[in-house]
Amino acid sequence: MAFINLKNKIIQVKIVYYGPGRGGKTTNLEYIHRRFQERIHAEMVTVKTHGDRTLFFDFLPFDIGLIHGYRIKVQLYTVPGQPKYNATRKLVLRGVDGIVFVADSMAICRESNMQSLKNLQENLAAYRKSLESVPWVLQYNKIDLAEQGIPVLSVEQLERDLNRGYGRPSFPASALKGVNVAATLKKILSLAVTSIRDEMM
Amino acid sequence: MSYTLDQRQLDRIEDILKADLVDNGVRCVFLIDMAGNIITHLDNGEKQHDIYSLAALAAGNFGAVSAMAKIIGENEFSLLFHKGKKENIHFNKISSEFLLITIFGNEISLGFLRMKVAESVEQLKEVLAPLVPATDG
Numbered sequence: 359m360a361f362i363n364l365k366n367k368i369i370q371v372k373i374v375y376y377g378p379g380r381g382g383k384t385t386n387l388e389y390i391h392r393r394f395q396e397r398i399h400a401e402m403v404t405v406k407t408h409g410d411r412t413l414f415f416d417f418l419p420f421d422i423g424l425i426h427g428y429r430i431k432v433q434l435y436t437v438p439g440q441p442k443y444n445a446t447r448k449l450v451l452r453g454v455d456g457i458v459f460v461a462d463s464m465a466i467c468r469e470s471n472m473q474s475l476k477n478l479q480e481n482l483a484a485y486r487k488s489l490e491s492v493p494w495v496l497q498y499n500k501i502d503l504a505e506q507g508i509p510v511l512s513v514e515q516l517e518r519d520l521n522r523g524y525g526r527p528s529f530p531a532s533a534l535k536g537v538n539v540a541a542t543l544k545k546i547l548s549l550a551v552t553s554i555r556d557e558m559m
Numbered sequence: 560m561s562y563t564l565d566q567r568q569l570d571r572i573e574d575i576l577k578a579d580l581v582d583n584g585v586r587c588v589f590l591i592d593m594a595g596n597i598i599t600h601l602d603n604g605e606k607q608h609d610i611y612s613l614a615a616l617a618a619g620n621f622g623a624v625s626a627m628a629k630i631i632g633e634n635e636f637s638l639l640f641h642k643g644k645k646e647n648i649h650f651n652k653i654s655s656e657f658l659l660i661t662i663f664g665n666e667i668s669l670g671f672l673r674m675k676v677a678e679s680v681e682q683l684k685e686v687l688a689p690l691v692p693a694t695d696g
Contacts, residue, residue: 359561359562359592359594359596360561360562360596361561361562361563361564361592361594361596361597361598362561362562362563362564363563363564363569363598364563364564364565364566364569365564365565365566365569365570366569369561370596370597372594372595372596400609400611400612401609401612403612403615403616405616405619414619414623415615415619417612417615417616419611419612419615431611433595433596433611433615435595435615445623445626446619446623449619449622449623449626450619452593452594452618452622453592453593453594453595453596454594455561554561557561558561558563
């Protein structure tokens with residue numbers, strides 16, 4: 359639910375990184391924060407458990423400049439991935455304008471990826487939204503682990519498991535090394551902003 | 560689902576918040592939506608806070624407390640108050656979509672603040688009533 363301020367010509371856009379636990383959602387935000395340090399002046403806010411897992415969300419606000427005369431203020435959020443934190447996941451999704459689904463490419467995570475996507479669909483339904491109506495993209499994270507001999511799912515398999523019937527843009531990535539992190543963000547921002555613009559027209 | 564406020568509506572909101580709260584000694588006041596977006600923000604110029612992070616956490620905090628209310632059989636807790644040594648925060652729900660957050664020091668009593676917040680909320684309800692989005696939960 360983007361908020362458009364006609365007085366100051368500002369649009370606030372909310373992007374949520376969703377996906378199974380330990381999939382790399384927080385790592386995506388940490389990389390973005392480091393990589394665009396000169397443009398992101400705010401500190402990243404994290405609400406973590408003692409074990410360093412995301413408890414509520416991570417939050418990173420920044421400005422992407424002017425589009426059609428409006429200043430776009432982007433707010434990136436992650437959700438806690440562990441199944442038991444569904445109540446907080448649902449809260450973070452409120453008013454979302456775009457979603458990055460971060461899947462874990464490790465072969466052992468196949469089931470948890472699919473469960474998390476199903477959970478996302480259920481939680482969106484609580485806000486009368488769906489994967490059909492909200493702008494979203496997929497990121498297949500940890501694809502580089504194959505180099506270390508760790509079994510990873512092929513992109514084709516991940517597409518079949520998670521993107522069948524949706525045909526959304528997807529990015530094989532390594533959040534830790536920064537591979538395709540910016541490309542994923544750029545794509546979801548472009549989709550979200552286009553969708554808001556279409557609504558305004 | 561997006562929503563828009565124009566210059567006239569935002570000016571009206573700022574006038575209400577300034578007259579009722581900032582002019583009565585509140586350090587900082589901001590109106591946010593439950594998604595964590597900032598609609599308007601005013602302060603007395605003394606301190607600058609990271610208001611975007613504050614809004615995100617405030618919306619999350621309010622959402623969490625509302626979920627707690629439902630678990631114990633309450634529909635909601637419509638106001639929250641956090642007390643610090645020098646600074647205090649007061650949250651007041653305006654409607655299902657909007658929240659008013661006030662930061663104030665110890666020179667203002669909680670009772671007086673609550674009264675002023677309640678007066679503001681009544682006026683803000685009128686300004687915000689036309690744009691409560693029907694499709695966003």
